[in-house]
Amino acid sequence: MPDILATSYAPKSLNDLETLLKNDIKVKVAVDGVLRGKYMSKEKFLSAASSDGFGFCSVIFGWDIHDAVYSRELLISNRANGYRDILAVIDLSTYRRLPWENNVPFFLVSFLDPDTKEPICVCPRGTLKGVTDRAAEYGWTCYAGVEYEYFNFKETPQTVADKRFHNLEPLTSGMHGYSLLRPQLNNEYFNDLFDVSAVFEVPIEGHHTETGPGVFETALAYTSAQRMADNALLFKFLAKSMGMKHGVIPSFMAKPWGNLPGCSGHVHVSLRNSSGANIFAIAKEEVEAGGRKGAANEDTKYVSQEAEWFLAGVLEGLPDIMPMLVPTVNGYKRLVGGEAFWAPNAVTYGYDSRAASIRIISPPSVSPSATRFEVRVPGADMNPYFALSAIIALGMRGIQRKVELTGPPVSQLSPEDKKSGKVKMLPTSLESATQRMMAPGSIAREEDVFGSDFVEHYGGTREHEVKLWNEAVTNWEVERYLELV
Structure with a gap:
């Protein structure tokens, strides 16, 4: 290979x-x-x-x-x-x-x-390598893909500073997902992102406008998890460098506007064995027979038993590793009430569902070799090394412990789901997410996930971010309270 x-x-x-x-x-x-x-x-x-x-x-x-x-x-x-x-x-x-x-x-x-x-222990590249090395002990190679959504502004570092980050001008106006016209307005910048990425060996699979003023989406080509994390990090560097050349600031902030969709950083994952076969896939004969016998439910009948354990492991540990997927104060604004914008905020999964936290992608929608999970919780502000480390570590734990998938697939939450406790909700702030990750019984503290040294250090960095936020006085507060209270 x-x-x-x-x-x-x-x-x-x-x-x-x-x-x-x-x-x-x-x-x-x-x-x-x-x-x-x-x-x-x-x-x-x-x-x-x-x-x-x-x-x-x-x-x-x-x-x-x-x-x-x-x-x-x-x-x-x-x-x-x-x-x-x-x-x-x-x-x-x-x-x-x-x-x-x-x-x-x-x-x-x-x-x-x-x-x-x-x-x-907290070196991002080293953390991911440790996780992928554990997978290699089982003869497995971790594969991944990342999709970024990002707003683009017709600004420079100087102009945004002069404006105090207010009233920024989007690259284009209006909501134009998959537009063939809007990229013509900034043709050189739009094409440089794709073309220079190829020269820089950060290959792109798809590149288009997304819903929102000046929003692009770029899907990076599927490859090994370690290379994918490198490519995801380097794409941001490249995009910002191309932006400087063209007088544009691309922003990977998760939620720049309160009334518009946020910016996701969806992560796709799968495992392959030493011969290159996808261990999440089932045999062609099983597909033709209508799916795997013994699957937990209809949604998992087209994935292998190992894939089902992997999925169960990620779902079980998801609330305990949220700061690894959503590391900023702003990132939780994307998730709070995010169902309207396909931003999942609960422990849910579903077959080919873009409303669930984990989307199962498998036959008959794709060929068996392309079977994978799409984790839709992270925003574009994620650190790709930590996000991939968390997802893969939880999934590996699920396989090793043969964690059973509990609960039915849920693609769309009802008010009754939330009130009844039928579906577990994810933390709604960086503060609550960090507290949960750092709690004594957190799955993140387990040695086959991250261990306490990592959790204490990384959790401390997130506590710092929360402290700065709690000390800040925002425009919203001044406008709401200055005159009337």
Whole structure:
């Protein structure tokens, strides 16, 4: 099988690397999450590539997206350890060149503890690798796809700052999903997103306008979970870079407008065995016979027993890992009352249902080899490494423990469903979601999911976000209370 992790021209040895870089004087490296990085001289880079890595300030695990130190001291980076260096290890398989930066070489890195040389527990790339490595012990390879919806604004970083982020101008007006006309208004930008992605080895399957002023949707080509997370992160970087070129700001914020649909980050997942066969699929003969005997219900008769256990595992743990799928205060605005916008806010599943939290995609709507689950809870603001890690870890737990699927499929919630407790609702705020994830009995704390070290650190970062929100005074509050209370 081809190397599904590596780009097509990734070096296979240090000699290959030196040959690839023979005409370069510098290299760009980047760390995941909110993409950060720096230029390195070629000499420094080659030295790091041939050794254990290079020192990188651990403060990237100690501050938020606006470079503010977290409200309380966390595990990896803190005053007590002096925000010491950690080891950044270059992943040669991620080699690309940046077409919009004079084709400078570009690599992603992962992080190790400088003392133990073990992966840092909250390194996003390392976290996902740990999960996919556990799947590999069973002979399985994790596959995934990501679809992003995102608003685009006819603005620049300077204009939005000058406007104090108010009255921003959308790229186009009106609601025009799947429009053939609206992309003509910004043709170069719209096509650059697709074309430059291909050159950058972030292949796209579909690219179109979505409902909402200036909204695009881009579906990234299905591949291995690790490569998919890299591609999802790098697509955001590319989109923002292309936006700067064309005077556009693409926003992956989950809910920029209160009265319009939000921006999803739907995740598709499946598992394949060593021969490349999809273990979620059932045999052609079973499909022709009307589905698998012994399935929990009609909705799961076209998926395998392993797939049903995987689904049950994700559903069981979903409320406990919500901050991994919806990491921002704003993201929950997309889910609250989101049924009208196909934004699920309950523990639900359904066959080919876009109203459920987990959509089962299987025959007869697709061929057996394309059988998969679409997790529709995440917004475009997700960290793809953490979202994929959570989904796959829960699904693997479901298979290992043979978790039974309980409850019927529910595609559309009724008021009675919510009142009766027949359907479990998901947390409605980052605060409640974080509290649940950090609770002593949380599934997230189990060692075969994330473990307590991860939960304490990541949960602490989310507590910080909640604290900043609770301290903020919003325009809504001023307009509502200033005069009349």
